[in-house]
Amino acid sequence: MIDRRLVQNFDWKLLGLTIVLSFTGVITVYSAVTTGISNIHQILYVKQIIWYCAGMFLMIIAFLFNYNSLERYAFIIYGFCIFLLLMVLIIGKYAGGAKRWLMFGPLTFQPSELAKLAVILVLARYYSKAASVNGLSLSELTIPIVLCIVPFALIVLQPDLGTAMIILLIAVSMTLFVKIEKKTAIFLFTSATVTFPTIWFFLRDYQKKRIITFLNPEIDPLGSGYHIIQSKIAIGSGMVTGKGFLKGTQSALSFLPEQQTDFIFSVFAEQWGFIGSFLLLLVFFMFITRCLKITYGSKNYFGAILSFGITSMLLWHIVVNMGMVMGLMPVVGVTLPFISYGGSSIIVTLTGIGILLNISMRRFLFN
Amino acid sequence: MENFLRSSDNKWLRHRLSFVAYFVTSAFALLFLRLFYLQIIEGDEYRQLSENNCIRLQNIDYPRGIIFDRNGILLVDNRPSFNLSLLLNKAKPVESTINNLSRYINVPAEELISQINTIKGLSCYKPVLLKQDIGRNILAAVEAHKYNIPGVLVDVKPKRFYPQGNRAAHLIGYLSEISSTELKYEKYCENKPGDYIGKFGIEKAFEKYLMGKTGNRQIEVNSVGQVIRVLNTIGAEAGDNIYLTIDTRVQKKAEELLAGKAGAVVAMDPSSGEILAMASSPSYDPNLFVSGMTHDEWENLISHPHRPIENKAIKGTYPPASTYKIVTAIAGLEEHIIDVNTSFFCPGYMPYGNRNYMCWKKGGHGRVNVVRALAESCDVFFYNVGLRLGADKLEKYAKVSGLGSPTGIDLEQEGTGLIPSTKWKKKRFGSPWSAGENLSVAIGQGYNLVTPIQMLVLISEIANGGEKIKPLVVKKIMTPDGKLIMESKPEKLGRVPVSQDTINIIKEGLFDVVNKNFGTAYWSRPGSGIEMSGKTGTAQVVGRKQDESNYDKKEVPYACKPHAWFVCYAPSIDPKIAISVVIEHGGHGASSAAPIAKELVKTYLNPENEENQNSSNEPAELANIYDEY
Structure with a gap:
């Protein structure tokens, strides 16, 4: 199954960056949950390590087979994922005002995370056949729009605005990547400006509040605005060298909301300062560049678009999450890949990397 | 086209990726600049803020809306409650502080220590709540010895207070701490754990008005926790005040x-539908729910055989018994089975099928028409009407008068009751309606079940000459600064499909019930110039015995005694009040329900009798109650 050329072409650099980031994730979650005042979270970093092991296992599986078979199974995976999303709405676990989780015995799983990969797969399959040098026409875009809207709507209903937005961003990035006709682009742009007020109408109150607060934090200095202020204090107070490992005071006093998940970067930046944060940013940049290199080297259209889709997923997560905790974007529940605590997120990220490694090592194979 | 991606240095791909590269680079550059700005340029300021860890959030509790009766008499209020908490990092030396504190508040030191230990995992920077709602005496002791107990904090919170104790407890309802299930409802999305919400009655049904808005204060504190300055405040907003339709006196x-x-008593103005009184017995003290009751107290309340926390006036369902003869008479007259002159002979029983259906009066009533039959509550007359009507026509008139369905009052948990029809029986039991059952339903026995408030609506519709009516409990709602938000006006619901002539005949019969010496409630006539009209009822709970005249005597076990009913309105001409009374296992309607209605009518229509003594002692009473807390 694995021949010598595959081993020679293996992207060791990408794997190396992945391991560096995963390690950073574990120690940051460790610092976030042990310096905090709430002891109940302390076992979370152990769980995080277990999730990493599971993720690594799935990553290995994801690069063992030839990725081209994913093209064949894309719609089955997509259909299964839609089924899971429907199940979430029917029998999902309700927590914190939203239904996002499915229970499998002691394990809870968030199908919306899987939906990101499923959408990437079906779009990659569709675009690899439909793309042309002139760009996609409006009629060619109908199917991808439908493919994207269905999971998007199901996730908005949960409601999980952050993940829904990421899916939209991935789909838009992939579509722009394969190029669309100019007149189609103009048409879509105009209709989007009309649609956004409509979407606004369907948002839950707390979601509207978050967007308004983002645009004008003065309105709610005590709710969502308060979180941004505290997050900025945590990051800013890190200054050049940081307060040192496990010495973060903001996180110790639990001033940060969700400090082990969405606001994990604030915990990191407080402890490691500008030097540490800059290095992390640099590693992320190198990581994304590495991923794009795989896209560039892909041997076929499917591989190129698929790898670009996965890259855009990781990129948007990084940009939106960091932008959020630094007060550049609304507070939406989006995790920072590798660093944030969360099983579903880790598994999807590592499986995605497995597929990237798969595409990269089969770039010289012909079939 | 298909093969343009064969080689790795493909032009197309390079072109697309160059765009991506620009985007990625600028996105990371933006993040980098932001990081640089926050940590290098603004870093000093943020470091200072974090070193004092100085920005804190404080909730400001809102006072909940106040509830008054129709005349502005206070029924539900808020009072200040004082909560004691301890900031550990300031309580030094801890041991002596706790020992001193334990002396002032009369709580053993061990108990305080164990309370602190349960939350020891928490930071010593956060106050630990030690005792809620300390009384004024303890507060005085704590304040006086402040220097001995460093780190002890007292904060004030508004707490619900029912100054009149169990007055109208079922109508007003009570508050209690929000449960974890309720927290998940979107309705309560503004609430947080520990909040008190309305759980019953007006407190629940009008939660969205009574609830105010929690305020917030963002404060900067120094390293020892003292407030340096308030950065931002969003004031709390008090809830809206509610004026009920009830009259405290009644x-x-x-x-x-x-x-x-x-049992239950419910009274209303028959022309507007405004509820003047709604009482259910036994009752409870809603203050117990606010201060938090012990497990035993709660068990006692819910397992009490007389169901103290059920509002029997709207939820209790009982066989209407003879009060239902009003409906039978209406149906008979409207369907032209009888007219005002039709009479039947009552020998004290009526043979039908293979048994005798008894009249309550052994010797019989002789020959009676509908007016006389109502006045004397003659069973045989109504057996005859029922037999000719059939269950379905009776059902029709019962339903148009509002029986067998909720009245739509603005309270939760309203009972439905049951008005049987042949179809219903077929569906419920699978067996056909038997003709003999027409006799029992005609006198309100059998499957019939109604709530006291449904009977009140029925008697009010007679009183007001046939206008449909919906009971109202809230007169108006006002903002704390006195702006009117809502004023309930009686809805125009149209007429009950019953002719004026029929209603006049019924009214005549109901008048005779109280005012003629042969009427069943003759001994409960209010006198002093007030004329009342009404109808008694005695609802069997076990099979009718041959000799039933001794219900009021002690020999009959409580659970076998019938429920006593009385529905009435007064004055008979241009009625101002309609009343429905039911006493569970009270015996005869005439002897145990009618006297209650009589007293109530006198109280409402002759206020001067009691007014003076009441108004003089009430404020003094109130002042005492507030002092207890």
Whole structure:
């Protein structure tokens, strides 16, 4: 199954960056949950390590087979994922005002995370056949729009605005990547400006509040605005060298909301300062560049678009999450890949990397 | 086209990726600049803020809306409650502080220590709540010895207070701490754990008005926790005040009359539908729910055989018994089975099928028409009408008068009751309606079940000459600064499909019930110039015995005694009040329900009798109650 050329072409650099980031994730979650005042979270970093092991296992599986078979199974995976999303709405676990989780015995799983990969797969399959040098026409875009809207709507209903937005961003990035006709682009742009007020109408109150607060934090200095202020204090107070490992005071006093998940970067930046944060940013940049290199080297259209889709997923997560905790974007529940605590997120990220490694090592194979 | 991606240095791909590269680079550059700005340029300021860890959030609690009666008499209020907490990092030396504190508040030091230990995992920077709602005496002791107990904090919170104790407890309802399930409802999305929400009655049904808005204060504190300055404040908003339709004077009287019995009294203005009194007995003290009751107290309340936390006036369902003869008479007259002159002979029983259906009066009533039959509550007359009508026509008139379905009052948990039809029986039991059952339903026995408030609507519709009516409990809602938000006006619901002539005949019969010496409630006529009309009822709970005249005597076990009913309105001409009374296992309607209605009518229509003594002692009473807390 694995021949010598595959081993020679293996992207060791990408794997190396992945391991560096995963390690950073574990120690940051460790610092976030042990310096905090709430002891109940302390076992979370152990769980995080277990999730990493599971993720690594799935990553290995994801690069063992030839990725081209994913093209064949894309719609089955997509259909299964839609089924899971429907199940979430029917029998999902309700927590914190939203239904996002499915229970499998002691394990809870968030199908919306899987939906990101499923959408990437079906779009990659569709675009690899439909793309042309002139760009996609409006009629060619109908199917991808439908493919994207269905999971998007199901996730908005949960409601999980952050993940829904990421899916939209991935789909838009992939579509722009394969190029669309100019007149189609103009048409879509105009209709989007009309649609956004409509979407606004369907948002839950707390979601509207978050967007308004983002645009004008003065309105709610005590709710969502308060979180941004505290997050900025945590990051800013890190200054050049940081307060040192496990010495973060903001996180110790639990001033940060969700400090082990969405606001994990604030915990990191407080402890490691500008030097540490800059290095992390640099590693992320190198990581994304590495991923794009795989896209560039892909041997076929499917591989190129698929790898670009996965890259855009990781990129948007990084940009939106960091932008959020630094007060550049609304507070939406989006995790920072590798660093944030969360099983579903880790598994999807590592499986995605497995597929990237798969595409990269089969770039010289012909079939 | 298909093969343009064969080689790795493909032009197309390079072109697309160059765009991506620009985007990625600028996105990371933006993040980098932001990081640089926050950590290098603004870093000093943020470091200072974090070193004092100085920005804190404080909730400001809102006072909940106040509830008054129709005349502005206070029924539900808020009072300040003082909570004691301890900031550990300031309580030094801890041991002596706790020992001193334990002396001032009369709580053993061990108990305080174990309380602190349960939350020791928490930071010593956060105050630990030690005792809620300390009384004024303890507060005085704590304040006086402040220097001995460093780190002890006292904060004030508004707490719900029912100054009149169990007055109208079922109508007003109570508050209690929000449960974890309720927290998940979107309705309560503004609430947080520990909040008190309305769980019953007006407190629940009008939660969205009564609830105010929690305020917030963002404060900067120094390293020892003292407030340096307030950065931002969003003031709390008080909830809206509610004026109920009830009249405290009538309510109080109704409750006194019900004391020691199980049952309900509900009274309303028959022309507007405004509820003047709604009492259910036994009752409970809603203050217990606010201060938090022990497990035993709660068990006692819910397992009590007379169901103290059920609002029997709207939820209790009982066989209407003879009060239902009003409906039978209406149906008979409207369907032209009888007219005002039709008479039947009552020998004291009526043979039908293979048994004798008894009249309550052994010797019989002789020959009676509908007016006389109502006045004397003659069973045989109504057996005859029922037999000719059939269950379905009777059902029709019962339903148009509002029986067998909720009245739509603005309270939750309203009972439905049951008005049987042949179809219903077929569906429920699978067996056909038997003709003999027409006889029992005609006198309100059998499957019939109604709530006291449904009977009140029925009697009010007779009183007001046939206008449909919906009971109202809230007169108006006002903002704390006195702006009117809502004023309930009686809805125009149209007429009950019953002719004026029929209603006049019924009214004549109901008048005779109280005012003729042969009427069943003759001994409960209010006198002093007030004329009342009404109808008694005695609802069997076990099969009718041959000799039933001794219900009021002690020999009959409580659970076998019939429920006593009385529905009435007064004055008979241009009625101002309609009343429905039910006493569970009270015996005869005439002897145990009608006297209660009589007293209530006198209280409402002759206010001057009691007014003076009441108004003089009430404020003093109130002042005492506030002092207890």
